[in-house]
Amino acid sequence: MGDFEYHDRIIGPLFSSNSSDLCALSKSELWWSSHFEYLKEHGYMMRPRYRPGWKPSFKPGILTALYSEDGQTILHPYVMDALRISDSYMVAIKRVKVSTGEENIANFFSNQEHNTNPRNRCIRVLEVLPVPGNDDEKIIVMPWLRKVMDPRFRTIGEAVQFFQEIIQGLQYMHENNVAHRDCARNNMGMDANPMFTRQYHPIKPKKRHNWSGRALHHSRTRCPPTYFLIDFGQSRMYNPSQPRPSEYALKSGGYTPPEGDADIPCDPFATDVYILGTMIRTSFLDGDSDSYKPGVHGFEFLRPLVNDMIADDPSSRPTMTEVSSRFSDLVRKLPWWKLRSRAVQKDEFFTTPFRAVYHLFWTASMMLLLKPAIPSPKPLH
Template sequence: MGPLLQGQPRLQDPYALGVSERWWVQHFEYLKERGYMMRPRYRPGWKPSYDPKGLYGGRYAEDGQDNIHSAIMDALRISDSLLVAMKRIEISTGEDRIASLFSDDAHNSDSRNHCVRIIEVLPVPGEDGEKILVMLWMRRVMEPRFWTVGEAVQFFKEMIEGLQYMHKNNVAHRDCSINNMAMEADAMYTRPYHPVRPKKRYDWSGRALHHSRTRCPPRYYLIDFGQSRMYDPSQPRPTEYALKSGGYTPPEGSEGIPCDPFATDVFLLGNLIRTSFLDGDTHMHEPGISGFEFLRPLVKDMVADDPSERPSMDEVASRFFDIIDKLPWWTLRVRAVKKNEFPLATPFRAVYHVFWTASMMLLLKPAIPSPKPVH
């Protein structure tokens, strides 16, 4: 089996189908038979609705939007129009085994499990070494932005619980950066959003409007288990070489020293909080968000250079909940302000936030917005 196709330049029409997209077109009928309908762009015989030679080409046309990742495709489940993601994987990675493990009934019923749920695993016709994982379509955690400190605290809570749960089941994620966390945000949206251009509606009829996370809480999930490893609890845990994740390499990875992969997971999670919230992300040119200094001592310990000095995920969870329990409600309802916010906009947004917060309290929305349990 050859490597998954990564696409190629499209010389005449930059919005034409790439190599990896044509793979999905070739499997359109098979996926339709299995109950999944891809967008018009990926149906056999597709003709662009736009003029390829026009000034903007397919930039503003729905069928000009290609898939974000060569191995991932969006589709609607025919039976109920549920938007799903189909991920093409190589069996050799073991991703299907770990993802399916945390999707079985026993794990799925545990509220601490925040690993992405696999709806179905499909074989790939003619390719014994590949499978297609079908799961809910989700979006980036940071978009739309967090409105309050409490909203972000709920995200931290679910990711800490999720990684702790993986470790309790002897699985290390090994790549748990912000890139491998996702948000199921359907409850926030008044109408379905487009998978490639989430600011627009799925049917391309206008802007996709959404509620705040406080009013309609989303769910957060750990995704992408291609680098994850499951260990035998009866045997000494082997050391692993740390991987670069989210643009950052853990200290043990820079030194080329194998170490406990669970300790590396702790670093990656702490580094996520540090770079996406506390200090900003130099790789992504993100400025950081004010209001989270109460987590600084915990994060400092999580990102210690010496892996043996980092707390375990059980310790991280215990300390995190102790910190949150002691926070006053007004700290959690404070506006999460990007550190590069335009100064002239700040007072106007602050006034609006006061009235918005009052409305949320009148609606009895908690400061830490927890989604309803999954049944």
């Protein structure tokens, strides 16, 4: 759903050295294809590639497959995209093992009490289906989410909205005695449907779902998306009447917290704070040298808070309640022109003057439309 990590055989046959395999489904794809009728009966239609009797529309070859709609493989072996037949709403269908408890935590934040709480930023479960003949797995259906950095943030205020909602969401999880434990950027997503004039393709999101052209979109300022935390496979729920046990930290988003390197169990809530702070540092403040992704100018006001969030000593890190309070204070002090200023990638050079001039006219149009500097999406319910 939007931002899953790559896994073995994700690309499947498209990069096989044997040309006879280029049009074949991978092992994980075959599992989904074998459940096509079952999912259809429950109201979900997978893409043509996974329908019974599918024959490729393209000739064998890597390039022809890449440029064909039915040559697009799934992004994760346990996650399938589909359209809800009743209204063509795009969903993510995920296979989860019962033993992980992911279904329980996802359902917990989707129940009536939490589902109506505007501070809840956990992805909603639309339906849970049994896996025929397998009691060890379940199928959970959720909205399909897009990667949070695609398209890029246009203004500082747009990124502030993202920070607000994710901080709020993680704080809400902690208040309900749940640690995410893997809250890196790849486990965040956005409902970008309000931004797009036509539905985008789940695997090639720059194209329309029906492959008829580019998927055009409005800015986040004009048509705000909503951000969510996803993937609770490593999450843990704790008994509020008992002391919270220490946990060994996991590598998340390519980074291991200091307590993980030291192999010392600690408060999982403090580890969540570190992972979130690292996400802000590597995605916005400094960039990520390992993946050659630059940072973004304009977010130095967050440096003191982020430095405290990524402190080596877990006991020195602020709680999510403190993070939320300090973040709100920092944002409150920002002038309107700062929030409306352009979020410039640190590797952008030659096009900056041209984009700056265009941004002035665009900003004026947003102000005339009375769009706030920090986008405000419609309530979830």
